[in-house]
Amino acid sequence: MTQLLNIENLSVQFTTPEGPLQAVDNVxxxxxxGESVAIVGESGSGKSVSALAIMGLVPSPPGQVSGRVxxxxxxxxxxxxxxxxxxxxxxxxxxxxxxxxxxxxVLTIGTQLRETTQTHLGLTATQAEARAVDLxxxxxxxxxxxxxxxxxxxFSGGMRQRVMIAIALSCEPRLVIAxxxxxxxxxxxxxxxxxxxxDLTTRLGASLVLITHNLGIVARYTSQVHVMYAGRVxxxxxxxxxxxxxxxxxTLGLVASVPRLDKPRGERLVPIExxxxxxxxxxxxxxxxxxxxxxxxxxxxxxxxxxPVAPDHGTACFQSxxx
Numbered sequence: 001m002t003q004l005l006n007i008e009n010l011s012v013q014f015t016t017p018e019g020p021l022q023a024v025d026n027v028x029x030x031x032x033x034g035e036s037v038a039i040v041g042e043s044g045s046g047k048s049v050s051a052l053a054i055m056g057l058v059p060s061p062p063g064q065v066s067g068r069v070x071x072x073x074x075x076x077x078x079x080x081x082x083x084x085x086x087x088x089x090x091x092x093x094x095x096x097x098x099x100x101x102x103x104x105x106v107l108t109i110g111t112q113l114r115e116t117t118q119t120h121l122g123l124t125a126t127q128a129e130a131r132a133v134d135l136x137x138x139x140x141x142x143x144x145x146x147x148x149x150x151x152x153x154x155f156s157g158g159m160r161q162r163v164m165i166a167i168a169l170s171c172e173p174r175l176v177i178a179x180x181x182x183x184x185x186x187x188x189x190x191x192x193x194x195x196x197x198x199d200l201t202t203r204l205g206a207s208l209v210l211i212t213h214n215l216g217i218v219a220r221y222t223s224q225v226h227v228m229y230a231g232r233v234x235x236x237x238x239x240x241x242x243x244x245x246x247x248x249x250x251t252l253g254l255v256a257s258v259p260r261l262d263k264p265r266g267e268r269l270v271p272i273e274x275x276x277x278x279x280x281x282x283x284x285x286x287x288x289x290x291x292x293x294x295x296x297x298x299x300x301x302x303x304x305x306x307x308p309v310a311p312d313h314g315t316a317c318f319q320s321x322x323x
Contacts, residue, residue, distance in 0.1 A: 012058055036208040249317065249319070
């Protein structure tokens with residue numbers, strides 16, 4: 001497989017009244033053509049901000065973005081706004097976290113579907129209408145012709161998410177970034193949406209970056225995992241290795257807190273104690289140390305470097321050999 005997306009030392013800092021806030025700290029990873037990659041972490045870990053930085057959607061000010069993001073051989077960080085707009089929606093599609101706030105409430109579903117294809121593919125109004133009908137049918141929405149005339153509030157949460165997926169895939173992009181695409185949906189609809197997204201990206205030959213905090217989703221739908229904490233990638237490996245032998249205490253805690261069918265009934269889950277760190281007051285050393293049971297002297301003063309621990313498996317932890 002060829003590499004489609006390569007991220008090197010991506011950092012995002014925000015200026016706040018309390019001082020600088022490092023939301024993303026030297027994040028590096030790659031996505032191969034046709035690959036499904038998960039970005040995992042709890043709220044505030046920098047997952048969504050890193051995705052917005054890839055798309056060139058971090059507002060400046062207050063945000064300052066640095067690093068290198070290479071997509072199809074082009075460094076997106078060096079492109080002007082017009083060039084980025086030609087890539088967003090056309091070559092990179094994004095499914096945002098909450099469809100009710102992402103879809104325009106005063107425009108019909110048809111208008112929002114047609115806009116992307118007319119802008120990027122140059123379709124006529126008639127062609128765009130036919131394409132919109134096909135897209136709604138593709139994502140499993142019946143009576144597509146009638147639905148195009150309706151507004152977002154006429155749709156359920158699951159149907160709005162299907163519309164967002166249709167918009168993201170409307171120009172058959174090479175890369176789809178899905179930011180917590182099932183957070184507001186019930187469990188049965190979650191499974192439908194994720195299966196749909198995986199099937200469609202596979203059918204179109206697109207790569208998928210799935211941002212989530214749900215490890216059950218990761219195990220079923222992705223082949224590579226990058227775990228983020230306090231703005232950093234603290235562990236990366238193929239999905240099977242993450243579950244077979246996590247090498248960072250935070251990843252170990254995430255895996256231990258997932259319900260498992262092969263465990264005795266009634267066995268209690270092991271939660272991760274404490275709260276996520278304040279990114280404006282991280283200080284020196286490892287950001288995870290207040291919640292970690294493997295702390296050594298180095299953890300207090302030195303930020304652990306990201307180093308390989310096995311083939312295709314790396315982590316940022318001084319105690320990875322003990323896990």
